[in-house]
Amino acid sequence: MFRVLFLFHLRMKRRLSSDKENSSSSCEEQTEFFKRVLHPSGDSGDQDFSWAWLPQEILLRVLQCLSLLDRAFASQVCRGWNQAFHMPELWRCFEFELNQPASSYLKATHPDLIKQIIQRHASHLQYVSFKVDSSTESAEAACDILSQLVNCSLKTLGLISTARPSFMELPKSHFISALTVVFVNSKSLSSLKIDDTPVDDPSLKVLVANNSDTLKLLKMSSCPHVSPAGILCVADQCHGLRELALNYHLLSDELLLALSSEKHVHLEHLRIDVVSENPGQQFHTIKKSSWEAMVRHSPKFSLVMYFFLYEDEFGPFFRNEIPVTHLYFGRSVSKDVLGRVGMNCPRLIELVVCANGLRPLDEELIRIAERCKHLLAIGLGECEVSCSAFVEFVKMCGRRLSQLSIMEEVLIPDHKYSLDEIHWEVSKHLGRVWFPDMMHTW
């Protein structure tokens, strides 16, 4: 018994250390391997002891360590192992990979396997995710599978677009009816990730009606058919919700107040994407008092905000104090806005700026160092900072800066420091060896 475990262990180890591309050997070879494990002394076998009598619990533990493919090979060895292959415990979790050869480089889950899972294991599934490529066929296939999961009780469901979001291209009604099958049947859904899908308010109502006691995580960035009222209904009734991800247009004072109501558990994580849909778009503001209520209710919650705006669209942001912890600016952001960040983001932990205008960010960085006492990580792309100001910034933040990713181009040599000197100076203040990120030249 231990020998089997040992052999499996050995095999796993061998696979890992062997050359990566040689890791997939032929089917026959694999089955042969397992047969050899079963009858180590050749075909005669030991009459006193049969590996087929291995206790199920042990076998289960072993099979749990194996990949699906290896489990399938093992299942071809004998009847006992074949039965073990179908133990419910091995089918709690499954990731459907739905790719078309015309639109993806990756392999897809075999249709026969999908069929078998639906027929024999639908009721065992608990943690399910669908990874679909950019083709509508793949999204449709995902919906077909979803609509057949009538006998299951999922805890986790993830619909993940690995390339261009393809669920959006489906007829909305088709998608909704498949999704509501899960909502209605599951009753104990706790994590739901449905970014970039045509989910709408009525389907969220169904979700709430059936899973309000269990829902803890909801990720739904870029779901254009959901309205602020739709998400408010979720927050009002799902008091266990701890993590939420959505676009800025769904964020409202009411939502924050609902999340910080007495009945509601502490929020752990709120992720907001601020994306401009059309040029010159006006964004609403969130009251300072709503954020304050949120922080009072959940003092430790993280607020992650990703901005993808043109410079002139930042008008309503960072006018008042905001409890943001992680900030990402995906596009050029003005000195003015970064100045406001320094003034109004006392909880800031990570700041990433992809680009800014042509003037150096010296005072802005110093102010951020002064006022954002929790800052641990900073990344600067196409920006400019004078070497002296940068050294000053690092000196003020000191060793707590655990991530410092600065493109070499960002640093402008001045009378105090050249580019060669700055890495010593910064390393000294950080207490570890540091270099700017290099860029390839031809």
Added chain:
Amino acid sequence: MFQDQSEDTAACFPGFLFAAFRGSVKRPVFAPLGDILGVMVTNTVHWFRKGLRLHDNPSLRDSIVEADTLRCIYILDPWFAGSSSVGINRWRFLLQCLEDLDANLRKLNSRLFVIRGQPTDVFPRLFKEWKITRLSYEYDSEPFGKERDAAIQKLAREAGVEVTVRISHTLYHLDKIIEMNGGQSPLTYKRFQTLISRMDAVETPAETITADIMGRCTTPISDDHDDRFGVPSLEELGFDTEGLPSAVWPGGETEALTRLERHLERKAWVANFERPRMNANSLLASPTGLSPYLRFGCLSCRIFYFKLTDLYRKVKKNSAPPLSLYGQLLWREFFYTAATNNPRFDKMEGNPICVQMPWDRNPQALAKWAEGRTGFPWIDAIMTQLRQEGWIHHLARHAVACFLTRGDLWVSWEEGVKVFEELLLDADWSVNAGSWMWLSCSSFFQQFFHCYCPVGFGRRTDPNGDYIRRYLPVLRAFPAKYIYDPWNAPESVQKLAKCMIGVHYPKPMVNHAEASRINIERMKQIYQQLSCYRGLGLLASVPSNSSCNGDGAGGGPGDSSQEVSGAGMLTCPAPLNPRELICCLWLLLLLMSQHV
């Protein structure tokens, strides 16, 4: 297989003897004993591939020593040329290099022999026909080059031909760098620099081939040389040259050396050895640009290296030059080192250093990008310049590569490699694939947060938009305010510019804000999985020396972590699939080995 005959010749080849050469420099020269006795004739063939030059060409120089005849050959297959993936600009550059080589050889009473065919067919014939006893060529570090050369060496051995191979395309012996790194190619540029600083000094360049060096060595030239061995024309290779504008980058060693002088003059004049700041002018082809010449070996990287060193010492009063002085050369070296033992270097699948990403297969989007029809003037102008001239600035490469892959279109970097291979004069298998992996953040531990905006990046570089107007004349009349995002211009402005967006120039093919939101999230997920990082930070998701065993890592697939993770990520209790697991462990191993 590879013979480095630089130092201990006498010890290794007792049949050879040392002799002082005619020049003032004393160095080992070896000649077959039989030759000295006048029994045997040494007929040499030097095989040009890269290294298309007479200066610093050690294998050619060694091959001439004590030889009676020398024939310099270049092998090309005209049937293959027309159908190959290499575009007309690159072929023209190559043919100009060959013309120049031929012209320079004529000055030595020699000629270049361009042989039509495939090396494996050509050599047995040549060995016999020309009674060849010695074959020389420059060492090729790339996997397919090594394979090809091994086959030719076998043929030479069978024919009793002695083979001389010398390194001159790179500054260092790449295998030694790898050996110093414990048998693995270094995967961060920083690590590479550390290794380089511990290497022996770069070997000094070999002296230029002159009439003196040729000595009594002659080239048998037949009357019908031009017909049989002349440099072919583009037409002969099947290209249509009608309306082809003259080359912005003329090929050849002579041009390369002129440019080198200009390059150094400018550096001396600026007296600043830091990287020049980017401006609108740097986007245009510069008469001091060297990259295509280094690629084809019209310019020796060692000559460049030593001339830079001399200049630096002269200007900076003998202070030791920093490694950053040689940036352009070291990057090249870095990618050659990374690729030399990896035949899958230009592929994602089966490439052990490449992160596996679920790229989209999207031929329509790819074609729009390659042909400059994306609707983003900044991207389209760059792709137009690339197609017309064969060269674009390195930041322009970053911009278009980011746009095609992780920034906007989510198309595989392998497709980008193919397009650059066709169009870019300085595209080398190793350097090209390496930079694409780099720019798409598929390897080399790159931070991926830095996503170039196809509107803002150009505007920052060239606020006036002159670069756009030069390569996209259709947008010429647009005011600077709208030239990077013409779809935002009011209709009246479009009318006045005589260019309606969607009619005369395409609308943007993607919503950049939306695409980059989706893509950055995807990159984050892929990297978090690789680095086993479960925190909220974006920067920490890229594995590095310090972050891999950071907060929240570990957390095995126990039931408690199955529902909601602290990371705000939906976690799935499935163990990683074997490939991911291998990749993850491999990354960990790498991190340990990269630790300085």
